[in-house]
Amino acid sequence: MNVNLVGKGWFQEPRSLDTSLFPEKNAWHSWWNETTISFVQQSISDPNALTVLLTGRQYSPFHEKIKSMLLSRKLFFDVISLKPDDSKIQWELMYRQPQLSEKFKGKVTDIPANYTTIIYKKALIQGLVKHHPSVREISIWEDRQRHVRYFKRFLDDFIEQGIIEQGTIHVVRCKEKYLDEQSEIELVNSMIEENFIEYEDIIVEDNIIRENNIKENSAIEDTNVNNDDHNSIVFT
Structure with missing residues (x-):
């Protein structure tokens, strides 16, 4: 969807996470996908894994709210990446650990103007692989069927080029709520x-x-x- 033509849409509207609609004091109880959460917790506990939250929601309206939501569940991702407000990925904003944030301070990746969510996500993954060349395996949890297909081809290309050895897409099944x-x-x-x-x-x-x-x-x-x-x- 071109938000420049038809407006923000639900997922770019800050009120879609309005605290008056969701029980923040109860850590948004019952609004999480607990199956996915369990995989996230396993990854976070693995010292050899880089655990990344990659979302198409935009940085300025959402980063404080999403950090608050993650903190309520004690989900300490290594990287929290929201869609940049402009066409630049500022890497120092991505990393939670101060030493990594400092290491990549001032490092910027340009992405095309009027970029789509999938273009941004691919650019982010490519950048992370460059920053961490020891990575041999990538696992992605995705709930959008079209993005599942895109990521499958994307990871297959990485494997063919010898960039990684294994790439896995986990399709997230979401219950209606x-x-x-x-x-x-x-x-x-x-x-x-x-x-x-x-x-x-x-x-x-x-x-x-x-x-x-x-x-x-x-x-x-x-x-x-x-x-x-x-x-x-x-x-x-």
Whole structure:
């Protein structure tokens, strides 16, 4: 989805993790995928593993909230990576351990403008493999079927190139869980209303610019009709 055209969407909307909707004081009890959590805890306890949280949620609106959520469950990832606000991965922000953060201070990876979530995630994984060349195995837990296919090809390429020896994709099965009905209705309605007002203003501004361009082009055409002494014709 192109958020520049249709708005943020649910997963880029900060209110989707609003503490008034979720029981923060109870560590968001019952909102976690406990099967995945158990794998995370095993990985964190392994001194030879680099445990990474890689999410498509954007840095500025979400990093404090997500850190708070992880702390509530004592999930101490080695790397916490959220989508950068611009087209740059700033590595010192990724690492939890101060020595690694200091080691990669000032190191930046550029990614294409208007990048998608999968492009960002691939760039992050490629960067980590370069930073930690001793890595021989990559395991990814993913709940989006399309991303599962992308990552499968991505890791297969790594294996063919001899970068790693083994790559595994674990498909995360998510049970459906819903907000309180009235809270969800109020939240979604407010998001729709705000999005409509914001993009209505953009559409109005765009129409004004388009009308001004038409007027300018019309004035140029009138001038050209009354002037037969043209030295050239330019096609654009």
